[in-house]
Amino acid sequence: MILPEKTIERLSKYRRVLINLNFQQKDYIYSHELANLIHITPEQVRRDMMLIGHSGTLRRGYEVKQLIEKINSIIDGNTVQYVTLVGVGNLGRAMLNYLKNKNKYLQIIACFDNDQDKINKMCCGIPCYSINEAEEQIKKLNINIAILTVPTNVANEVADILIKAGIKGLLNFTTMPLKVPSNVYLEEYDMITSLEKVAYFTQFIE
């Protein structure tokens, strides 16, 4: 069964909060405590747990380690997926530093750029290749997820190259909305839109 997107988002947050707050030192957690940590309702937590077939006890709640492992098995499927980041400018480098080593099942093992000063060197500890080698390297390294941080005006073109190379999951941080074939999973996030949204709604606050 493929779980809904919103459920996956919450599972990712449950796991991070449990790990972040060192809740591992606590053996059990109640649904209302977990709900409180990510500011949702206990009912929502219980619905999610039912959906993933995870049960707690009325007296002590959910066993924390077991819950983390359950979420691991769902999100990561206990198999490593290889990831690349494409476009190692300011934003790209920051994302590389921020996202690498955050999840042992998601390994960023290569990045791509068209800048001769970066190609065939290490960028933030990750080998950087020429975008012209993308197809060859992506196939060779068995990479199936790409993070896109190239300039807006080449976003479409680069996405096409990546998809041709076999990328199946794309996280697009450029401000250019992409169109991808139905056998590619696309997640887009536009930081400028978010900031403009905050600005708009802030105007109405007294």
Added chain:
Amino acid sequence: MILPEKTIERLSKYRRVLINLNFQQKDYIYSHELANLIHITPEQVRRDMMLIGHSGTLRRGYEVKQLIEKINSIIDGNTVQYVTLVGVGNLGRAMLNYLKNKNKYLQIIACFDNDQDKINKMCCGIPCYSINEAEEQIKKLNINIAILTVPTNVANEVADILIKAGIKGLLNFTTMPLKVPSNVYLEEYDMITSLEKVAYFTQFIE
């Protein structure tokens, strides 16, 4: 009238696409062309235009410059809002470089950190102050929007300081979900959750 969040997101995208693609050189654009550029339906574009009271002509579509100006007046309200970024680590610096100068009505005029090496210096061209001075500076500089890029474990504490200082809009890039009073507009984005979501759904693609 306060517009819905999704409408504001699309208006921000219409505007960026129109500007990005140098559509200014073109005088008119049809709803289906605009729709195509951000991969939505022409009906959605027309509903949004009706909602903001912007009309085009059947023969030539929407006047591009007029539409950009209309969106300016809605999102930015033709008044400058001052913005700060808090937490000038890797992610913070990247966001600073990426978001500054993107919108003349949203001016990032200060950043805050607790690192003595950064305080009272310029960071990416923006003056950096001690987080201990946040309340004083935010009031003095008339800042009402903050971008939060501090480490997860201090996110709540720093958000409280900012809200106490008068911040009305908060863009939270940490992985810690925040709880804010009802008179603060909060937008949260968790990059790790997005990447994990891509990883999850990519598993099911053949």
